Amino acid sequence: MLKNSETSYGSVAKWLHWLTALAFLLAYILYWYAHIFFEVRSEPWRLSQTLHKAVGFSVLLFLFLRLYWRHTNPKPKLPDSMPWWQVKASKATHFLLYFFMFAMPVSGYLGNGGGVNYGIFRIDGFRRTEPGIWIMDKLNLTWEQWEAPFDFFHYHLVGPYILWVLIAVHAGAALYHHFVHKDDVLTNMLPNRRSK
């Protein structure tokens, strides 16, 4: 089934969910691989960074597709036995995950001088775009002053800490439901379960 039902996610939602998870993982691997194995600003370092940005932009695309799909499909019901605080915690976690799917690529773009060339089209680095030049001029900021809060958010706060904690809570809750409560919360998001 492509679409969600009242009891399970459909294949489009599942694909988008796991592609997003894969994109996050790949973005981390590309970033750390470049920093551990290559000299800063060397050719392979640049290539790895460019791929990191390209994968990061794809998260934004998945986010828009997911939000569209979410609003045009039913949301599978959570188990009736779930206590109210777990329902609230799951809603809050999902909201934050959606927020960071937006905020991570956007803060990466706004805080990073370079763009990405996809071959058929190109995304210029924010620093060189008209809105970028205009906003720094209006706020009377140098590039270094402008990028500092975005870099802090992307590289020092959310990327290395907050997002990992959130993903651990999210994945941990799914595993807890599967192994302790033995309900359908995790299997509803896994590929080989036929939607009821």
Ligand code: HEM
């Ligand atoms: C091993 C890692 C992961 C596991 C095991 C996992 C598992 C799940 C499961 C079982 C659900 C359905 C929960 C429910 O019905 O309430 C779900 C939903 C969701 N997941 Fe994950 N997930 C993982 C990684 C991620 C990552 C990396 C992200 C994004 C950064 C993410 C974002 C979301 C969102 C936003 C939803 C809510 C979907 C909706 O709108 O209904 N997940 N996940």
